[in-house]
Amino acid sequence: MENKLLPHSLEVIEICLLAGKIMLQGGAETYRVEDTMSRIASSLGIPHSHSYVTPTGIIFSIDGTEPAKLIRISERSTDLYKVTLVNGISRKISSGELTGIEAFDRLKEIEKADYAFPTYQQILAASIASGCFLLMFLGQWIDVIPAIIAGGFGFTCFVYVHRVVEIKFFSEFLAALVIGLIAFIFVRTGIGLQLDKIIIASVMPLVPGLLITNAIRDLMAGHLVAGLSKGVDALLTAFAIGAGVAVVFSVF
Numbered sequence: 037m038e039n040k041l042l043p044h045s046l047e048v049i050e051i052c053l054l055a056g057k058i059m060l061q062g063g064a065e066t067y068r069v070e071d072t073m074s075r076i077a078s079s080l081g082i083p084h085s086h087s088y089v090t091p092t093g094i095i096f097s098i099d100g101t102e103p104a105k106l107i108r109i110s111e112r113s114t115d116l117y118k119v120t121l122v123n124g125i126s127r128k129i130s131s132g133e134l135t136g137i138e139a140f141d142r143l144k145e146i147e148k149a150d151y152a153f154p155t156y157q158q159i160l161a162a163s164i165a166s167g168c169f170l171l172m173f174l175g176q177w178i179d180v181i182p183a184i185i186a187g188g189f190g191f192t193c194f195v196y197v198h199r200v201v202e203i204k205f206f207s208e209f210l211a212a213l214v215i216g217l218i219a220f221i222f223v224r225t226g227i228g229l230q231l232d233k234i235i236i237a238s239v240m241p242l243v244p245g246l247l248i249t250n251a252i253r254d255l256m257a258g259h260l261v262a263g264l265s266k267g268v269d270a271l272l273t274a275f276a277i278g279a280g281v282a283v284v285f286s287v288f
Contacts, residue, residue, distance in 0.1 A: 045082060045098055045102050046102055047137075048076075048081070048082050048098070049097075049102065049105055050140065051080065051136055051143065052076050052077050052096055053096050053107050054140065055126065056069045056072065056073045056087070057107055057109065058119075059123075060089065060091070060112070061111060061113065061115070062116060062118040062119040062122075063112065063119065063247075065257070066090070066250075066262035066263075067253070069087075073094075074087065075126055075129075076129055084098065085099075086098070089259075090262050090265065091109065091112065091262055091265050091269070092109050093107065093108045094106070115152065118149075118151060122143065125142055125143060158195065159188055159192050161241075162187050162190075162191035162241035163185070163191070165187065166187025166238045166241060167180045167184040170183040170237035173233055179230055179233055179234050181227075182227060182228040183219075186218040186234060186235070186238040187241060189215070189218055193207070193210055194207050197210050197211070208276035208277055209276040210280065211280065212242065212278070213283055215235060215239055215281070216281045216285070219231055219235045219238060220284055222234065235281055239281070242277055243273075243277070244270045247273070251263050251266035251267040251269075254266060255267075
């Protein structure tokens, strides 16, 4: 009777690939994605599986006659809630609370769901965070409002430009440029005092902290390709932010 509850091996591959895809798009580490996929396959009756995960694609196969399958990851963001949900489904599969078919249906629901906060809440959070970062960097209280405004406008520019131009480099560059201009205007008009502290605090919501952390963790786990590619991605983001601020300083 238990064998009837186990899906076909091809269905197991589809379940594992879908779980890995959701986790990778949500910002999970490479080694965590591979570990989750192997645990799901083992719990569904496939003890020997092989996976190769990079930030842009997943290859998964099992021992037998079934061919390996590849899916491409074209969009990546930060959605740790989805990563948590997939981990929860993996644990329920391992404990026998979910069958393969039930798990696949839930994974489909998670993939289609949008758990992101509304845009205005993201902008508000970025603004408040900018003011808090300024105080953390030992800035003066008079610069808190300029940092909040600059950080909010910069993050707004990043969000809406990225919807038009899908290349993150340009949206991050323009966002840093806007932050630099606003901070410079505040200091020139006497509303703000410390230009460097205002800019540094305002660009913090754009800094790829999770990407840098994942790159280091993947390198330490031995996933050199994934770690290096994520590190380069973070480096490009840092370069875009620095270039946007540098343009303001070079012009004014």
